[in-house]
Amino acid sequence: MVNCTFCAIVAGETPSHRVYEDERAVAFLDTRPLFPGHVLVVPRRHAETLTDLPDSDVGPFFGRVQRITGAVERAMEAAGSFVAANNRVSQSVPHFHVHVVPRNRKDGLRGFFWPRGRYTDDAHAEDVAARLRAALED
Template sequence: MSDCLFCSIIAGSTPAHVVLETPEVVGFLDVRPVFKGHTLLVPREHVATLVELPDELMVPLFGAARSLAAAVRTALDAQGSFVAVNNVVSQSVPHLHIHVVPRTKGDGLRGFFWPRTKYADDAEAAEYAGKLRAALG
């Protein structure tokens, strides 16, 4: 879709710090991360919501989420991760995306009122993306 931000990232028209690419899925850093390393996973095919996800994309998308949840622990010394999908409500971009957020006990995340952070600069964002790419192999 020409007016979809995530489709534009997938097409390479909009820059993003990509951490994972498969024939079916792309993962890139969230520009407003809950914590540094917060990644969004999206199907390459424009699918608006989880309900519309074709069966043949279920395993590639959620398999990538599983791999990335492991990678944030390895790459970022996180104790775990928070994996979530907003479906219509709070879905700021109408293209299905899975949030994979690194977590550490005592990180301050409580409920669904999340503080947001920023990367110091583009170089720091690139460093986080590189760590995640390396952990994904």
């Protein structure tokens, strides 16, 4: 993809601190990490979002994310990790990527402040569930 920062990293045209690469994925340190060891895992083949990633690549790609997550936790002696991806909204580079961030209790990361709510009633919840089931049939 022309002018894609992550495609340039995958191709070796832009320097990065790679921690893993194979035929499916490339993982490298985030240049602005939340904590040392914050890794970005990207599919080698350009896909802007998770929904653009071919079905045949999803399982193998997330297998790499799983392996890298374990390595980040071990290498950084972390108690756990934060694993996340954005789809369009808040996605700073339009090439699908997964953040793997080492975490420890009281590390200062406050997480997301999402306003939580409730459905108006069971009928409202069932209406939303029906809409989602219908979208899955498309």
